[in-house]
Amino acid sequence: MESLVLAMVSEPSVSADARALLGTVLVGHGVSARITEVEAYGGRDDPASHAYTRTPRSEIMYGPAGRLYVYRIHGHFCANVVTGPREQGSAVLIRAGEIVDGLDLARLRRPTAKADRFLGRGPGNLTRALGISMDDLDSDLDDGTPVCLLRSRPVARRSVSAGPRVGVRLAADVRWRFWISDDPTVSAYRRHERAGASPAKGL
DNA sequence: GTTTAGATCAACT
DNA sequence: GTTGATCTAAACG
Numbered sequence: 001m002e003s004l005v006l007a008m009v010s011e012p013s014v015s016a017d018a019r020a021l022l023g024t025v026l027v028g029h030g031v032s033a034r035i036t037e038v039e040a041y042g043g044r045d046d047p048a049s050h051a052y053t054r055t056p057r058s059e060i061m062y063g064p065a066g067r068l069y070v071y072r073i074h075g076h077f078c079a080n081v082v083t084g085p086r087e088q089g090s091a092v093l094i095r096a097g098e099i100v101d102g103l104d105l106a107r108l109r110r111p112t113a114k115a116d117r118f119l120g121r122g123p124g125n126l127t128r129a130l131g132i133s134m135d136d137l138d139s140d141l142d143d144g145t146p147v148c149l150l151r152s153r154p155v156a157r158r159s160v161s162a163g164p165r166v167g168v169r170l171a172a173d174v175r176w177r178f179w180i181s182d183d184p185t186v187s188a189y190r191r192h193e194r195a196g197a198s199p200a201k202g203l
Numbered sequence: 204g205t206t207t208a209g210a211t212c213a214a215c216t
Numbered sequence: 217g218t219t220g221a222t223c224t225a226a227a228c229g
């Protein structure tokens with residue numbers, strides 16, 4: 001029966017995948033950023049995820065890992081890395097990064113940033129610095145030319161902090177935001193205005 | 204029914 | 217002044 005399968009589906013490998021992304025380098029249109037802050041989204045079981053309702057748009061997150069999911073918010077874009085396992089719809093939002101290459105280009109794209117550490121601070125800012133837009137949706141991050149992900153040594157677990165996700169209304173208490181401790185490029189925590197006492201069941 | 208564009212406003216710099 | 221897994225409404229199919 002299908003319901004039986006659904007009940008057995010694995011859980012939070014997303015959080016492990018999210019941690020693993022810390023320290024890796026995301027390249028976008030001539031600018032490289034070392035990822036310093038991420039958020040895990042559990043997909044079909046996570047009310048805060050866009051994949052919570054499976055539609056043609058969220059279908060990409062149910063596909064193979066290593067693809068880019070981009071969505072638009074407040075006139076900005078946010079970049080997500082699709083993670084496994086398949087049929088889970090999980091993805092990791094890239095919230096912040098330290099620009100390690102293409103600094104001049106990044107500064108050009110983000111003229112309002114007062115200092116370099118603000119260039120990729122915040123999901124919308126990071127995508128702007130990397131020139132990522134809806135055109136990059138569904139990019140293959142393993143061999144993709146415009147946008148791709150470089151392998152790197154994982155960050156030591158003791159230098160990673162965890163906390164509630166930023167700005168989400170539903171499941172606001174799930175601590176699936178991970179960042180490199182004391183890194184100046186990590187964005188500030190802001191709880192959603194209407195983030196009520198969500199049950200956060202089973203997550 | 205789903206997806207996109209535009210906008211609000213509290214928390215941040 | 218800047219930012220954003222929000223919100224609503226218009227534009228799809």
